[in-house]
Structures are given as C-alpha cells and as structure tokens.
Amino acid sequence: MYAFDIERPATIADAIAALGTEEAQALGGGQTLIPTLKQRLASPAKLVCLSAIKEMQGICTADDGALCIGGGTTHAAVAAGAGAYPALAALAAHIGDPAVRNRGTIGGSLANNDPSACYPAAVLGSGATVITSNRSIAADDYFQGMFTTALEDGEIITEVRFPVPEKASYQKFEQPASRFALVGVFVAKYAGSVRVAVTGASEEGVFRWAEAEAALSGNFAPEALEGLSLSGDGMISDLHGSGAYRAHLVGVMARRAVAAAH
Amino acid sequence: MPEVKMTVNGKPASGQIEGRTLLVEFLRETLGLTGTHVGCDTSQCGACVVHVDGKAVKSCTMFAAEAEGAEIKTIEGMAEPDGTLHPIQQAFQDHHGLQCGFCTPGMVMSASALLAENPTPTEAEVRDYLEGNLCRCTGYHNIVKAILAASGQDVSRIAAE
Secondary structure, three states, rough: OOOEEEEOOHHEEEEHHHHOOOOOOEOOOOOOOHHHOOOOOOOOOEEEEOOOOOOHHHHEEEOOOOEEEEOEEEHHHHHHHOOOOHHHHHHHHOOOOOHHHHEEEEHHHHHHHHHHHHHOHHHHHHEEEEOOOOOEEEEEHHHHHOEEEEEOOOOOEEEEEOOHHHHHEEEEEOOOOOOOOOEEEEEEEOOOOEEEEEEOOOOOOOEEEEHHHHHHOOOOOOOOOOHOOOOOOOOOOOOOOOOOHHHHHHHHHHHHHEEEEO | HHHHHEEEEEEEEEOEEEEEEEEEHHHHHHOOOOOOOOOOOOOOOOOOOOEEOOOOEHHHHHHHHHOOEEEEEHHHHHOOOOOOOOOHHHHHHHHHOOHHHHHHHHHHHHHHHHHHHHOOOOOHHHHHHHHOOOOOOHHHHHHHHHHHOOOOOOOOOOOOO
C-alpha cells in the first residue's frame, strides 16, 4: 500500500468535513477497499473511517413500516437484526464469510456497486431509498452502471430505507471459488406490483428485468416466467461463464426465487 | 506518526502506527504476537482471524487505527496462564485437527466465535462457518470433528478420515 493518513470521526458531520479535502476517500468496512489498496489500485491521500460513527449504525422501523438500516451497519448485524424483512436478512447472512460479514457494511457495498455484489439486487429489487449525507436517492436513480453510482465526491450513505414486501426471496448461483454471485436474482412482491432485480449478470451492473416483473404481476408463480428469456448480449462473459450461460441462469434463479418467496 | 491504544488479551497495548498499518502487522510486528498468521494477505484464507470486541475478524483486512479502544483477543489469549489449553485447542490436539498448523490459529479463533454464537452447532453449521478459513493440508474433516467435540457433542461415531 502507498502511505496515507487515516482519520476516524465519530459523527457524520465530522466525516463530511474530513472528506472535504482533496484525495480523501471514505472507508466503510474495508472488505473491498483494503484489498484494493494493497494492490495499489487506489491511492488516496487520506482515508476517513466510518466505523466509529454510531449514528450510522443500527436497524429500526419507520412510521410507514419501512425498514431503516444505517449505512455503517455490518452484514452480520443485518443478518441478525432485519427479521422484519426475512429475505433481506437471509441475503446478508450469505455475503462472503462470517469474518467478512463482521466488518463489511451495507453502505460500503452500495457505494462500491460491484457488478456481482448482493446488496444492489436487494436495494433495486425492493425499490429502496438510499439516504446520503445530503439527499435521498431512489434505487432506480442510484445505480448507474458497473462500479458507478449517483454518489458525488464526499457524499456518504447514512441510511437505506426498504419498503417491506408481502413476499420476497434472493437466490444466487455462487461462483464456486470466490462465492460471489455468478448470477443473483432478487424478487419482491408488493401490493399491486412485483420487482425483479438481477446482479452478477450484466456488464451494466444490477438491473431490473421488466418482462419478468410484468409476467409476475399478473401471476406470482414460477410458471409465469416460462418462455421468458434474456439475450446474452451485454452479459458478462468470462472464464466462469459465457454471456449466454449467465442469461440462462437469470431465468433459472428468478424461477427459484419466486418458488422460494415467502 | 499517530499512536493507537487497545486491549490485547486483557492487557493494555499501545504503539506508533502509520495510517496503512494493518491490525495483523501491529499484533505481529509491534506487539510480537506472532501466533496470528498471515497466509494470503487478501482476506481469503482466515489464518489471521482474531476477535475484535468478541467478533471474528480478518486482521489482515482491518487497519490498526480502526482498533482504537477495542478489545482484541488473539490465539495467545486462548490458553490459561499456566499453559492449560483452551478446550477448543485441546480438541484440535485430541482429534488431529491440524497437520502443518499454519491455519490453526485462525481455525481456533473462528471456532471460538462460532461456539460463542451457537454453542451446539450441527456439522453443516460448522462447515458453513469455516467458509472463510482455508486448510491446505485438507484437514477439514478432523477440524470439524474437533470443533463438534469441543462443543460437548459425541463425535465417536464420526469416522476418522
């Protein structure tokens, strides 16, 4: 790693002030950023650790029933504490391994927006709202392509608000070595609408599968997806699987998610 | 150079660090606690697992500065002061849960975190929890057996591998 200064503010206000200087970078749980720094793929002058900011941690329920999760909440804390939204708790419980889940945070995962990460599928599939240090961003506006989001320099995710669906499930086909999602599909049924979000597959990052949403809105059953397919064009193609294989897996995992939704 | 203070194995510990100093480097190089191993240095292998405020963490993927004020427990803190092994360590010895021993500190610390959370895990739960701990001597069968034995479960019917 190249050398950098490190600061550990205790409040959101102090973190924003610390991030105001040139080449400052926020550090969530560090489970992606620290390996990136070791490979010298990033070279910030200053890291601002968010892990000591208590006001960004924890889970609560809003007056409208939405589940509110602080941006600095670890995957392990979500797995243990998001019982009001079981599909989300289950997703968090299967990210990485236990030691990674004890450090990695929901805000860090969303800020990074890895094309194979799990949380983006939950946020887009739930139509959640990403709340930052200065605004609220709808999930449909937040994700802007692989490793690209609506976040601006110095802006941090303080909270994510999930409307709780009637039924939901996240199913991922794990890449057997890394255990990242080769393809993951999040399906959520709300009163009057269904959302289907896909991670791991597209070169554009997480996306909604509109045809599947329309089919499931009429009939929320795996059979409703029979005959629907996605093109392999624009899908990630690498040594783990071709674009056509990933496109096929999206259908398989979507049907499994509908079947497993509860 | 900033100073960091924490509690390691029940004793106060402090030292000068750089921003980029990893927790595992502070433990091994500043404090001389070389029981915590660095295997892959890429947060895959789990040889560096320690407890931070009671939770299993890969100490190669956390900065020392982030441990300010924390309670750290390493493999050196597991046995009694008189050398009596911790029950998990004893079970690893009794059930041949190690061959070369390189992964063992991380295995023991992960096992200890698992049993604190889930005192009588099933075999599947043990294997699932060890997802982030790699053993290249292929010792998993006896590691799992040792952890089940340390949890007080009867492992006499699990065949030796």
